[in-house]
Amino acid sequence: MSSRPATKPADAYHHGDLRRALLDAAMGVLEEDPGASLSMRDLARRLGVSHQAPYHYFRDRDALLKALGDAAIGDLLAAQQQAVAAQTDPRERLIALGTAYVDFAATRPRAFELVFDARLCPPDAPSPGRAPLIRANEDLLGRCIADLCATGWRPGADVEATALAMWGTAHGLASLVMGGHIPREAIDGVLRQVV
Amino acid sequence: MSSRPATKPADAYHHGDLRRALLDAAMGVLEEDPGASLSMRDLARRLGVSHQAPYHYFRDRDALLKALGDAAIGDLLAAQQQAVAAQTDPRERLIALGTAYVDFAATRPRAFELVFDARLCPPDAPSPGRAPLIRANEDLLGRCIADLCATGWRPGADVEATALAMWGTAHGLASLVMGGHIPREAIDGVLRQVV
DNA sequence: GGGGCGACTTGACATTGTCAAGACGATAGC
DNA sequence: GCTATCGTCTTGACAATGTCAAGTCGCCCC
Numbered sequence: 001m002s003s004r005p006a007t008k009p010a011d012a013y014h015h016g017d018l019r020r021a022l023l024d025a026a027m028g029v030l031e032e033d034p035g036a037s038l039s040m041r042d043l044a045r046r047l048g049v050s051h052q053a054p055y056h057y058f059r060d061r062d063a064l065l066k067a068l069g070d071a072a073i074g075d076l077l078a079a080q081q082q083a084v085a086a087q088t089d090p091r092e093r094l095i096a097l098g099t100a101y102v103d104f105a106a107t108r109p110r111a112f113e114l115v116f117d118a119r120l121c122p123p124d125a126p127s128p129g130r131a132p133l134i135r136a137n138e139d140l141l142g143r144c145i146a147d148l149c150a151t152g153w154r155p156g157a158d159v160e161a162t163a164l165a166m167w168g169t170a171h172g173l174a175s176l177v178m179g180g181h182i183p184r185e186a187i188d189g190v191l192r193q194v195v
Numbered sequence: 196m197s198s199r200p201a202t203k204p205a206d207a208y209h210h211g212d213l214r215r216a217l218l219d220a221a222m223g224v225l226e227e228d229p230g231a232s233l234s235m236r237d238l239a240r241r242l243g244v245s246h247q248a249p250y251h252y253f254r255d256r257d258a259l260l261k262a263l264g265d266a267a268i269g270d271l272l273a274a275q276q277q278a279v280a281a282q283t284d285p286r287e288r289l290i291a292l293g294t295a296y297v298d299f300a301a302t303r304p305r306a307f308e309l310v311f312d313a314r315l316c317p318p319d320a321p322s323p324g325r326a327p328l329i330r331a332n333e334d335l336l337g338r339c340i341a342d343l344c345a346t347g348w349r350p351g352a353d354v355e356a357t358a359l360a361m362w363g364t365a366h367g368l369a370s371l372v373m374g375g376h377i378p379r380e381a382i383d384g385v386l387r388q389v390v
Numbered sequence: 391g392g393g394g395c396g397a398c399t400t401g402a403c404a405t406t407g408t409c410a411a412g413a414c415g416a417t418a419g420c
Numbered sequence: 421g422c423t424a425t426c427g428t429c430t431t432g433a434c435a436a437t438g439t440c441a442a443g444t445c446g447c448c449c450c
Contacts (some may be wrong), residue, residue: 172367
């Protein structure tokens, strides 16, 4: 329960980079045990600091969760960019994009939840660091769809509506896989059928 | 905070139907304030009983939540059945089905969450009352798709995969509307484009 | 009319988030 | 070199919560 990771420096009083350590430990806890409720005090215990130390960096529990979500959305974007870059065919690119989205949710379900938790970060008022990442993500999807449309795929389709539909489908499949309602292996076939 | 609804009978000791009252009050709390964490003690206070009374009917907090989810899945199924029954054209039927799904999530977000919360009720081991409802729901979707295929829609499409894709899309749109990421009005157009 | 049992209460405990106030240690100005 | 200051962390308290354990109340049946 009260482990002491190697991040703790020799100086017993001043923790080298407590903020970072808190974020890392928090993400670790959430990912090793989905369903954990992330106690602030437990986190402090793990890092060997007092139960109030975390509050020096995060106003309250939700602030920590929100910061975690900010980091997670960056990871999600990176995973998608990498998947898209590995493909050249527009059709395969779109499929890779969706697969990366679902894989992220399957591999890091709590991170995925954090990204979309409206209670933590209402989408109409995103945190300053989050807004550009959201825009980048939308752009990525929009560009993939536009490229595909340029090849003559489904002529006359509305790019905007198609993007929404694709996002919806990927998001739904991700949620359902995350919840164990459909097996992860089924995804590729479904995505391939959709595009 | 400590209201006393009319369900309390004259008998001060024996509450008429505490189990029902608890479920109703719980759903009421969750729906009047999304984001509430549903305290057992608060619930007991609202019904004017001791803080332990709820535990006579529900082993713990999760058991109550699970029972709430069981009820919610019935409501979701009913809403979809009603929507489908109102349409005759197979195409419109499928759209109505999706719309009902999304509308349920938009109107009763917490109920929707409860239905799909894998921590409360793992889908590979559903509660006895829940299993038939899940099956009925799958059948409803399957029949809608099969009917549509019979009209010559997308010849050669795999019914199974199509059903998964539709479920995924509806679920994703529902989640995104719930989270405020896309406006509810956009749904009809997207659904119509998809089918 | 007494025993049994279902429905509810009282009391206690550990845990949690968070407020308030203090202690420690480096750094800068004199 | 001494001291004031400020960021960093600690100690102590409090109310709320979930939940265990042990009553108490009132009805019903033998």
